[in-house]
Amino acid sequence: MENENNKELDAFTDxxxxxxxxxxxxxxxxxxxxxxxxxxxxxxxxxxxxDYQNLERRSKMDVTQKVTLKVNQLMLDFIxxxxxxxxxxxxxxxxxxxxxxxLGVIKNMETILSENxxxxxxxxxxxxxxxxxxxxxxxxxNLLEEGTITQxxxxxxxxxQEVIKPSKVIVSKKK
Amino acid sequence: MAEKIIGIxxxxxxSAAAVIQGGKPTLxxxxxxxxxxxxxFPSIVAFSxxxxxxVGEPARRQAVTxxxxxxxxxxxxxxxxxxxxxxxxxYKPQQIxxxxxQKIKRDAEAFTGDTINxxxxxxxxxxxxxxxxxxxxxxxxxxxxxxRIINEPTAASLAFGLDKNKEDMKxxxxxxxxxxxxxxxxxxxxxxxEVMSTSGDTQLxxxxxxxxxxxxxxxxxxxxEGIDLSSNAQAAERVRESSEKAKIELSxxxxxxxxxxxxxxxxxxxxxxxxxxxxxxxxxxxHSIVQRCKPSIxxxxxxxxxxxxxxxxxxxxxxxxxxxxxxKFVSNAVGxxxxxGVDPMEAVAFGAAVQAGIIAGDVTSDIVLLxxxxxxxxxxxLGGVREPIIERNTTIPTSKDKTFTTAADSQTAVTxxxxxxxxxMVADNVALGSFNLTEIPPAPRGVPQINVKFDIDAxxxxxxxxxxxxxxxxxxxxxESSSKMSEDDVQKMKSDAEKFAEEDKKKKEEVDIxxxxxxxxxxxxxxxxxxxxxxxxxxKGIKITDAIKELKESLxxxxxxxxxxLEALKTIxxxxxxxxxxxxxxxxxxxxxxxxxxxxxxxxxxDEQKSDPENNEEQKSDPENNEEQKSDSEQKSENx
Numbered sequence: 001m002e003n004e005n006n007k008e009l010d011a012f013t014d015x016x017x018x019x020x021x022x023x024x025x026x027x028x029x030x031x032x033x034x035x036x037x038x039x040x041x042x043x044x045x046x047x048x049x050x051d052y053q054n055l056e057r058r059s060k061m062d063v064t065q066k067v068t069l070k071v072n073q074l075m076l077d078f079i080x081x082x083x084x085x086x087x088x089x090x091x092x093x094x095x096x097x098x099x100x101x102x103l104g105v106i107k108n109m110e111t112i113l114s115e116n117x118x119x120x121x122x123x124x125x126x127x128x129x130x131x132x133x134x135x136x137x138x139x140x141x142n143l144l145e146e147g148t149i150t151q152x153x154x155x156x157x158x159x160x161q162e163v164i165k166p167s168k169v170i171v172s173k174k175k
Numbered sequence: 176m177a178e179k180i181i182g183i184x185x186x187x188x189x190s191a192a193a194v195i196q197g198g199k200p201t202l203x204x205x206x207x208x209x210x211x212x213x214x215x216f217p218s219i220v221a222f223s224x225x226x227x228x229x230v231g232e233p234a235r236r237q238a239v240t241x242x243x244x245x246x247x248x249x250x251x252x253x254x255x256x257x258x259x260x261x262x263x264x265x266y267k268p269q270q271i272x273x274x275x276x277q278k279i280k281r282d283a284e285a286f287t288g289d290t291i292n293x294x295x296x297x298x299x300x301x302x303x304x305x306x307x308x309x310x311x312x313x314x315x316x317x318x319x320x321x322x323r324i325i326n327e328p329t330a331a332s333l334a335f336g337l338d339k340n341k342e343d344m345k346x347x348x349x350x351x352x353x354x355x356x357x358x359x360x361x362x363x364x365x366x367x368x369e370v371m372s373t374s375g376d377t378q379l380x381x382x383x384x385x386x387x388x389x390x391x392x393x394x395x396x397x398x399x400e401g402i403d404l405s406s407n408a409q410a411a412e413r414v415r416e417s418s419e420k421a422k423i424e425l426s427x428x429x430x431x432x433x434x435x436x437x438x439x440x441x442x443x444x445x446x447x448x449x450x451x452x453x454x455x456x457x458x459x460x461x462h463s464i465v466q467r468c469k470p471s472i473x474x475x476x477x478x479x480x481x482x483x484x485x486x487x488x489x490x491x492x493x494x495x496x497x498x499x500x501x502x503k504f505v506s507n508a509v510g511x512x513x514x515x516g517v518d519p520m521e522a523v524a525f526g527a528a529v530q531a532g533i534i535a536g537d538v539t540s541d542i543v544l545l546x547x548x549x550x551x552x553x554x555x556x557l558g559g560v561r562e563p564i565i566e567r568n569t570t571i572p573t574s575k576d577k578t579f580t581t582a583a584d585s586q587t588a589v590t591x592x593x594x595x596x597x598x599x600m601v602a603d604n605v606a607l608g609s610f611n612l613t614e615i616p617p618a619p620r621g622v623p624q625i626n627v628k629f630d631i632d633a634x635x636x637x638x639x640x641x642x643x644x645x646x647x648x649x650x651x652x653x654x655e656s657s658s659k660m661s662e663d664d665v666q667k668m669k670s671d672a673e674k675f676a677e678e679d680k681k682k683k684e685e686v687d688i689x690x691x692x693x694x695x696x697x698x699x700x701x702x703x704x705x706x707x708x709x710x711x712x713x714x715k716g717i718k719i720t721d722a723i724k725e726l727k728e729s730l731x732x733x734x735x736x737x738x739x740x741l742e743a744l745k746t747i748x749x750x751x752x753x754x755x756x757x758x759x760x761x762x763x764x765x766x767x768x769x770x771x772x773x774x775x776x777x778x779x780x781x782d783e784q785k786s787d788p789e790n791n792e793e794q795k796s797d798p799e800n801n802e803e804q805k806s807d808s809e810q811k812s813e814n815x
Contacts, residue, residue: 058196087437091445128240130223130233131207135240136412147224147240153412162208168412171240 072164075118079157079165082109121156123149123167132156134166141172148172180293180322180535181283182527184330185272185310187250188353190216191521192279193528194287195537200334200528202521203283207232216282220274221245222261230278246271253313254305269313276317294319295531297523300326300359300370303550303595304607304637304654311636322534323633328359329368330526331492335514337363345371345485347475349505349513350492350523351468354380358471360479360486372478374471381495384461388418391460392433392450400446402439410438414448425454426497458500465504472508489513494520548573552629552637555592555601557582558686564629567597576628578644585617589625591641593654599683610652612641620697685734692730692741696723699748707755715751722747 085106092099113119121132128135128147136153144150149169156167181203184191192203192215205215221234222244229237238245244261249271259266276294283291298310307324314321325333328348332338337346343364350357357375361368392414393404404410417433424431435448476483486509495501496519506512517525532538548571553563556579565575581589589612596604615623624644631637642649703711703719711719722744729740 055197084436087445091437091440094440095444128237130229130237134236135238136408138240151408153408154416164208166236170408173240 068162071116072159072162075113075116075159076157076165078109078112079118079155082106082113083155085109116159118157118159118164121158121163121167123152123156123169125149128169128171132158132163132166133169133171135171136168138171138173140175142174144172146172146174178293178535179287179289179291180295180531181279181291182330182524182529182531183276183279183294183296184327184523184527185250185275185296185298185313186218186352186523187248187355188218190218190275190279191524192216192283193521193524194283195528195532195535196287198532198538200521200525200532202524203279203286205231205278206282206285216275216279218250218272218275219245219247220249220271226262228274230274249275253309254303254307267309269309270316272310272313273316276313276319280317280319292318292320293322293531293535295323295325295527295534296321297325297327297330297527299357299373300328300361301373302326303605304552305605308636308654323530325527325530326359326368326370327357327492327523328361328370328490330524330530331490331522332361332363332368332488332526333529334517334522334526335490337488337490337514344487345479345481346488346490347472347486347505347509348490348492349468349472349496350375351495351501352380352493353382353495354378356380356468356471358468358475360475360481371481372475374474374478376467376471379464379467381493383464384495384498385415385419385422387460387464388422388452388457389415391456392418392448392452395450396438396446396448400439400441402441402446404439404448407439410435413438421452422457422498425452425457426499429454454499457498461498461500465501468501468504469508472505483509486511490522491519492522548631550595551597552593552595552607552631553604554627554639555590555594558690559601560683560686561594561596561599561601561604564627565631569631571631572633574628574630576626578624578626580621580625581615581618581623582620584620586620586623587615587617588613589615589641591627591639591650591652593637593639593652599680600686607637607654608639608652610639610641610650612643612648612650614646614648615643616646618645681734688734688737688741689730692726692737695741695744696726699723699744702748707751710755711751715747715754718747719744719751 085102089099089102089106092102123133126133126149127145128149133149133156139150141148141150148171150172151170152167153170154168155165156163157165179194181192181194182200193200194203195201203215216231217235219231219234219238221229221237221241223229223237223241224244234245238247246259246261246266249259249268252268253272255268257268259268259271276296280291280294294314296310296314298307302310310324311321327350328346331348331350332346337344340363343362346361346363348357348359348361350359355375355377356379357373359373360371362371363369389411393411397403404414413435414433417435421431421433430451430453433448433450433452437445438448439446476486489505489509489511491502491505491513496505496513502513529538548565548567548569551563551567552565553561556562562577562579564577565573569575579589590609591612592601592609593607594601594604595607598604612625615625626642626644628640628642629637630640637654638651639654640649640651699719700723703716722740726737726740726744729736
């Protein structure tokens with residue numbers, strides 16, 4: 001666009017070459033001003049476009065982040081109930097009750113977790129990893145390798161690569 | 176677009192950061208995600224057994240397994256000489272804070288997609304210069320240019336937009352965190368936030384409230400089922416989680432239920448925990464904890480020397496202030512509604528981001544936001560007296576200077592000892608640093624003019640320059656974080672300042688009168704042995720010598736004795752000089768000159784001293800002490 005303007009300016013200059021320079025001067029100035037204004041507008045336009053693209057990218061990211069956060073929160077609430085069902089199964093099994101139907105419910109719940117790529121974090125017997133586990137206390141044990149998880153106080157979960165809830169654990173420590 | 180500057184609330188237990196996006200502050204999430212009820216970045220640093228550095232949430236998670244290599248609350252040690260020894264290496268508190276800032280920088284870059292090189296960091300209002308400098312250093316170590324350090328209550332007020340108010344205000348900032356309470360009274364007028372008083376309790380916070388709720392739930396279950404859940408780690412953890420959830424819910428609803436099925440088991444089968452918790456019950460449970468906040472509010476009001484009705488705005492900061500009972504308590508205590516519209520947990524970080532936005536040009540503000548010096552800055556003068564240069568609550572940035580002189584004849588060097596505090600005697604204040612100005616040309620005491628200039632930049636960092644006005648030679652110091660004043664010490668110093676006001680005044684008087692006596696002895700001896708050697712009658716000379724001797728002896732005794740003997744010597748000297756002038760025939764036009772000499776008692780004064788009678792007193796010294804001063808104070812000049 002800049003080149004086209006220059007051509008226009010050249011053409012304008014050529015066609016008036018025989019005229020008095022003094023008479024041409026204001027016209028040339030006017031064109032120069034317009035040209036500068038145009039450059040400014042172009043620059044502004046480019047910036048606005050860049051801002052818009054940034055905003056678009058940022059908005060997309062914001063939406064993704066917010067949706068992920070909400071889904072994770074919802075899944076954690078769901079996991080709370082899923083864990084209650086596991087406890088119920090355990091208690092009912094101890095009492096010798098029929099848990100077949102309950103097992104079916106649990107299986108369905110596990111399918112939902114799987115569909116959302118939510119996995120339990122391995123804990124008992126693993127070496128403590130602060131990226132996955134949250135230590136609530138230690139227990140002295142000379143037989144185990146230092147830092148071995150001996151008890152899982154609360155289960156932890158991972159969704160894709162993100163830890164949505166670290167598992168709360170008790171860790172071994174040598175005397 | 177302007178370079179992004181982030182705002183950081185570098186807290187004792189937890190930190191938070193925010194950045195202006197689309198004209199509004201946005202909280203920066205940690206890479207690990209936000210914690211349930213805490214800020215994004217626990218202020219914890221640890222080194223794993225393999226020497227790996229862990230910062231923030233991962234460091235918190237492993238703390239109980241690795242307590243020796245885990246550092247918490249490094250903020251409390253900022254500005255001190257304390258060194259952390261971890262795995263054979265030593266770390267300064269600012270290095271530990273730098274690890275936290277580095278982590279925040281990294282996560283902020285991931286969040287914004289920009290490189291972050293600049294930050295505004297908040298500090299408590301009572302932080303002294305060393306602590307502020309240490310905070311700034313921590314930023315530098317972390318690769319952040321700290322463009323401004325602002326007070327936490329100032330930041331909170333900014334987040335609530337109080338800087339937009341045109342009228343003067345007195346603001347009470349009530350900051351109840353996880354484990355500490357800080358109450359600050361600030362005055363805002365003409366774009367300046369001035370801290371009037373601070374008080375608090377380092378052992379009071381939201382943790383106590385969570386514990387009270389958890390204890391209640393466990394107690395209720397024990398009463399009903401006879402089972403102690405606290406002995407079962409899994410059950411206790413479930414109770415803790417649900418108590419916290421219930422507490423948060425009760426901020427918006429009047430009643431909630433804690434429902435934990437299969438929480439325990441005994442011979443009769445599985446046990447379920449079902450407890451209804453009402454807001455009234457919650458209020459009842461934490462009532463005593465909330466009431467413990469009252470003395471801190473009262474003390475802040477008392478220290479600010481205002482009445483409670485003078486408070487025009489209340490700003491709440493910290494997670495626990497989200498609870499209606501806490502909000503109501505503060506409103507009732509002050510008799511006004513607290514400001515709303517900003518999450519109290521995020522207020523400080525948001526305010527820091529707003530300040531960052533103003534600096535970066537992302538946020539427009541027609542108010543120039545300024546802070547003030549928290550404590551008086553001065554230098555040591557003769558006799559250990561603190562001479563204030565910049566009074567506390569002076570708006571910064573600022574620059575002030577005073578001119579001093581030497582205490583001894585032919586003194587070629589002076590030591591500028593920079594102190595900070597509210598007490599008149601140097602020993603009761605905190606020494607920030609010292610430096611020497613040397614190569615002063617030998618001259619009689621009182622002749623050299625040494626200009627001491629204090630410059631404080633917008634971050635409250637001090638640069639002190641001493642310049643010999645005769646030669647133009649100068650020396651300077653930028654106060655390093657070398658001093659040793661804890662938060663408690665600052666508070667203690669402030670209360671001591673009031674408590675010991677009378678005692679200090681007496682101590683200062685003692686030093687002043689001693690200085691005056693020593694100076695008068697010096698002047699008189701010079702008068703008798705040199706200036707008027709042949710003009711004083713012998714018996715008068717003996718009288719003066721005796722009076723000098725008596726005055727010298729009295730210097731080791733009490734103030735009253737010194738005053739008495741000084742007056743006696745002055746009377747004799749006056750008699751002699753009056754007699755001399757009576758007998759003298761003044762040459763034409765000499766009247767004025769002789770008057771001048773008499774009025775200045777032969778002493779030389781600088782401009783500053785002429786305008787300040789106190790300095791004249793301090794300038795006096797005595798020949799006996801001169802020897803001592805040459806060795807000890809070669810450097811300890813009088814002023815300085």
